[in-house]
Amino acid sequence: MRRFEIKVALRYLRSSGLQTLLILAGVAIGIVAYTFMAALINGLAVRLTDDVIGSIAHVILEPRERLPRLLDKPEGFSALVAVQRSNEKRPKIEGWRPLVERLEGLPEITAISPQVIGNGFFQRGEKVLPVGITGVEPARLSAIIDFEDGLIRGSTRLGSGDVLIGYRLADELGVTTGQRARLRSERGRERTLTVRGIFDIGSANANERLAFLDLRTAQTLLELDGAVTQIAMKVDDIYAAPRLAERLAGDTGLEAKDWIAENERLQGALRAQGTTGDLIKVFSLLTILIGVASVLLLAAVRRRGEIGIMRSMGVSQGSIRRIFQLQGFFIGLFGSSLGALGGWLFCRLLMELTVKPDGSTALPLDPALGEYSTAIAFATACATFAAILPARAAAKIDPVEAIHHD
Amino acid sequence: MIEAEPLVTVRQLVKTYRDAEIETQVLKGLDLDLEHGGFVALMGTSGSGKSTLLTVLGTLLRPTSGSIRIAGEEIVGLSEKDLTAFRNRTLGFVFQFHHLLPDFTALENVLFPTWVAKRGETRAARRYAEELLARVGLSDRARYRSTKLSGGQKQRVAMARALVNRPQLVLADEPTGNLDREASMQLMDLMREVSHEEKTCFLISTHDAEIASRCDRTIHIVDGRIADG
Ligand SMILES: Nc1ncnc2c1ncn2[C@@H]1O[C@H](COP(=O)(O)OP(=O)(O)O)[C@@H](O)[C@H]1O
Ligand SMILES: [Mg+2]
Numbered sequence: 001m002r003r004f005e006i007k008v009a010l011r012y013l014r015s016s017g018l019q020t021l022l023i024l025a026g027v028a029i030g031i032v033a034y035t036f037m038a039a040l041i042n043g044l045a046v047r048l049t050d051d052v053i054g055s056i057a058h059v060i061l062e063p064r065e066r067l068p069r070l071l072d073k074p075e076g077f078s079a080l081v082a083v084q085r086s087n088e089k090r091p092k093i094e095g096w097r098p099l100v101e102r103l104e105g106l107p108e109i110t111a112i113s114p115q116v117i118g119n120g121f122f123q124r125g126e127k128v129l130p131v132g133i134t135g136v137e138p139a140r141l142s143a144i145i146d147f148e149d150g151l152i153r154g155s156t157r158l159g160s161g162d163v164l165i166g167y168r169l170a171d172e173l174g175v176t177t178g179q180r181a182r183l184r185s186e187r188g189r190e191r192t193l194t195v196r197g198i199f200d201i202g203s204a205n206a207n208e209r210l211a212f213l214d215l216r217t218a219q220t221l222l223e224l225d226g227a228v229t230q231i232a233m234k235v236d237d238i239y240a241a242p243r244l245a246e247r248l249a250g251d252t253g254l255e256a257k258d259w260i261a262e263n264e265r266l267q268g269a270l271r272a273q274g275t276t277g278d279l280i281k282v283f284s285l286l287t288i289l290i291g292v293a294s295v296l297l298l299a300a301v302r303r304r305g306e307i308g309i310m311r312s313m314g315v316s317q318g319s320i321r322r323i324f325q326l327q328g329f330f331i332g333l334f335g336s337s338l339g340a341l342g343g344w345l346f347c348r349l350l351m352e353l354t355v356k357p358d359g360s361t362a363l364p365l366d367p368a369l370g371e372y373s374t375a376i377a378f379a380t381a382c383a384t385f386a387a388i389l390p391a392r393a394a395a396k397i398d399p400v401e402a403i404h405h406d
Numbered sequence: 407m408i409e410a411e412p413l414v415t416v417r418q419l420v421k422t423y424r425d426a427e428i429e430t431q432v433l434k435g436l437d438l439d440l441e442h443g444g445f446v447a448l449m450g451t452s453g454s455g456k457s458t459l460l461t462v463l464g465t466l467l468r469p470t471s472g473s474i475r476i477a478g479e480e481i482v483g484l485s486e487k488d489l490t491a492f493r494n495r496t497l498g499f500v501f502q503f504h505h506l507l508p509d510f511t512a513l514e515n516v517l518f519p520t521w522v523a524k525r526g527e528t529r530a531a532r533r534y535a536e537e538l539l540a541r542v543g544l545s546d547r548a549r550y551r552s553t554k555l556s557g558g559q560k561q562r563v564a565m566a567r568a569l570v571n572r573p574q575l576v577l578a579d580e581p582t583g584n585l586d587r588e589a590s591m592q593l594m595d596l597m598r599e600v601s602h603e604e605k606t607c608f609l610i611s612t613h614d615a616e617i618a619s620r621c622d623r624t625i626h627i628v629d630g631r632i633a634d635g
Contacts, residue, residue: 002521002522002526003521003526004518004521004522004526007521011509011510012509014509015508015509305503306507306508309499309501309506309507310507310518310522311466311490312464312466312493312499312501313493313494313499313518313519313522313567314490314491314492314493314494314495314497314519314522314523315490315494315522316486316487316490317486317490319522399466400461400466400467403461403466403501403503404457404461
């Protein structure tokens with residue numbers, strides 16, 4: 001690359017004022033679309049993920065399911081069996097306290113909650129409603145789900161014989177705080193519980209079908225003798241959850257589930273969104289490609305005579321090629337830098353315009369996630385690539401014809 | 407430099423244009439010698455092959471056959487890359503049209519061949535370019551966009567540009583073809599002065615006898631050959 005090549009390329013762009021402005025605007029608009037799309041899709045992904053991971057455990061340790069062992073099958077025969085889980089008693093984790101203490105020492109685990117999980121029915125008057133029972137240590141009530149934030153009525157202080165339920169379950173049962181309802185567990189044990197608090201934690205299922213009890217009360221109802229059925233955890237890096245789960249499974253001999261594997265639908269939705277976004281990004285890059293190629297092709301034709309003169313002064317075909325190649329590069333770089341700035345401003349503006357009275361915004365846009373440097377890199381590469389054909393055409397111009405026949 | 411050898415020696419130069427089926431032989435075994443520092447007019451009727459000869463000598467067009475030695479170097483058969491460098495180093499051009507690069511100032515146009523040269527624009531080159539602009543009477547127009555100049559001014563800038571790398575041979579194809587009489591004579595006088603002072607050989611094509619009369623020597627191209635010495 002020679003200095004005069006850069007000089008000529010820049011001068012050509014500067015002196016074709018309006019044309020240059022138009023193509024720069026074209027590239028910039030493409031990149032506004034690109035970065036806006038990125039900010040929207042990424043923002044949406046973060047919001048969806050936040051909504052989901054806010055109220056679920058990131059890693060859950062459970063006892064391995066003990067399946068009935070198959071008798072050795074005779075050689076050459078395949079076994080065709082149906083395995084039926086034992087429904088007698090839930091598999092449980094005994095001696096969980098030292099394990100929880102050990103887990104609390106791990107820096108990547110931010111919250112931990114030993115729990116018992118089971119099923120039961122609420123009875124009140126004529127009504128019998130099925131519920132999922134979750135027993136938690138009162139001190140760790142909000143480790144996984146933020147009940148302080150989700151509480152509508154009452155308090156989150158769970159004592160023995162207290163229960164927290166969602167507002168929809170409360171409506172269906174026709175109870176409010178301080179009132180009582182009878183709970184019958186899957187083991188057939190019954191107890192009358194006092195509704196201590198009513199919550200709304202965003203998930204319809206939780207609001208309608210979950211009941212949170214103090215650990216001991218739940219253990220008694222489910223006949224678990226001081227054992228728990230699972231240990232739920234939150235971690236600092238949610239995307240490292242699968243790796244941590246694998247490690248814990250190896251260390252403890254328990255089964256470890258991570259939120260990503262358990263939320264296949266969310267992952268699918270995020271992937272589909274990502275693909276849509278990628279498609280739009282590709283289209284915006286394609287328009288840049290075509291725009292730059294056509295502008296430079298026209299420029300090569302328009303500047304035939306000058307190219308002839310330059311060749312007569314000893315400018316090589318390679319230099320002519322690079323002069324046009326550089327124009328593509330600069331159009332891409334300048335246009336996309338403008339576009340990145342424009343995209344960011346556009347996102348900010350949209351957020352300002354759609355801000356709700358409480359200060360949150362209706363759009364899931366995140367201007368910080370506009371992938372600006374990727375956009376600039378891609379657009380610059382595209383524009384440089386688009387210049388290949390015009391640059392070749394310009395280099396091939398016959399100086400004699402260009403000088404004499406015009 | 408061996409003074410015994412002429413600057414340009416052309417022997418048995420043939421140039422045939424092939425356009426689809428039609429072959430036009432324009433140069434038909436042309437011989438020509440040009441001395442160092444010569445100031446030579448090339449005359450001939452329209453279509454006689456003046457432009458063809460100049461572009462072949464200028465290495466922009468390859469001959470069909472024959473030999474061309476310029477400044478001690480046989481240029482027929484050189485690679486495109488070598489020809490490009492040779493052009494920048496040894497030759498200067500002045501054309502009838504397409505005088506200047508429109509996006510650059512007069513001074514930048516004059517400097518352009520020095521940018522292309524291997525060593526780039528030096529302080530000495532810049533001083534020389536300014537000197538050349540002064541010489542063609544355009545110091546006060548140095549920073550003008552070349553499009554803002556008149557036809558005669560453009561051609562004078564083009565001449566300064568042709569000279570900036572101190573070439574040994576300047577090829578001028580009807581440089582006065584688009585100028586009025588006064589501007590034409592002014593340009594011819596300038597070229598003659600420079601030719602004599604800098605020992606630069608000029609070959610100037612024209613079909614105008616009065617222009618040719620300003621030269622030290624006139625050669626005629628007739629039927630694809632030089633008709634006189
Ligand atoms: N590229 C070309 N293809 C075919 N014929 C050409 C080409 N260029 C010039 N000629 C022909 O060659 C002859 C000489 O042209 P030229 O060298 O331009 O003459 P002059 O400059 O003396 O007017 C003319 O008959 C012209 O038509
Ligand atoms: Mg001609």
